[in-house]
Amino acid sequence: MTVKKIKEALDGSDCLLMDGNFLSELDPQLRELVTKDYPHLKSTDFISNIHLAHYRLIFMNSVIEKANRKNDYIKDLVYNVTKDMVFPNQDIQEELDSKITFGQRVADIVARFGGSWTFIISFIVFMAIWMAINVIKPFGISFDEYPFILLNLALSTIAAIQAPLIMMSQNRASDYDRLQAKNDYQVNRISEEEIRLLHTKIDHLVQQDQSDLLEIQKLQTEMLLSLNQQISGLEEALKEVKREKEL
Secondary structure (H helix, E strand, O other): OOOOEEEOOOOOOEEEHHHEEEHHHOOHHHHHHHHHHOOOOOOOOEEEHHHHHHHHHHHHHHHHHHHHHHHHHHHHHHHHHHHHHOOOOOOHHHHHHHOOOHHHHHHHHHHHHHOOHHHHHHHHHHHHHHHHHHHHOHHHOOOOOOOOHHHHHHHHHHHHHHHHHHHHHHHHHHHHHHHHHHHHHHHHHHHHHHHHHHHHHHHHHHHHHHHHHHHHHHHHHHHHHHHHHHHHHHHHHHHHHHHHHHO
């Protein structure tokens, strides 16, 4: 039995039909690579798998290089967008402390002391001693007899002075909260923008890499199929030779 052979278009050798493909059967991009080197080829010309393997490797490398260029472009794009969005770390407490006045410092000290158990206990002890001295009158000392008008005046004066000082301290606390909220808003806004860009980059990479991987897998499958065809052809040829020898 004579095996039908066909002439290879690139080197003129005789090949089996299973050892290659016609130019019209090739993938358009692969066909473009072949015709770039051999522009005289026709769609009916036959190309062996040996030559096609070379062009498939070239095509695979071009796909990988193109994917790397796109990934680098996305990386540079994200960097160029985010490099101008740098928001310096801001210590709100340090910023406020650098602008604090003497009066504000006194107001903070008064508010801090006035809101402590030390002040409450000390004031109760002071009032008890005051009233005890003016009631018991040791050694005839009595400077504010009952109903302790001087003590009431002192308490009213302290309350009148302490209230605005505490309000001044609360205003500083409000300024701190306002600046802290503004700083948190800026950080959150930049973080949200960076996360959005990161999602965009990841989506692009996933979609692009999937398409490139599928293209590469397709080329690898074609190369494996061509190898299998060649192996099958060799096996058939060996069987044919054995049969001819037996006859």
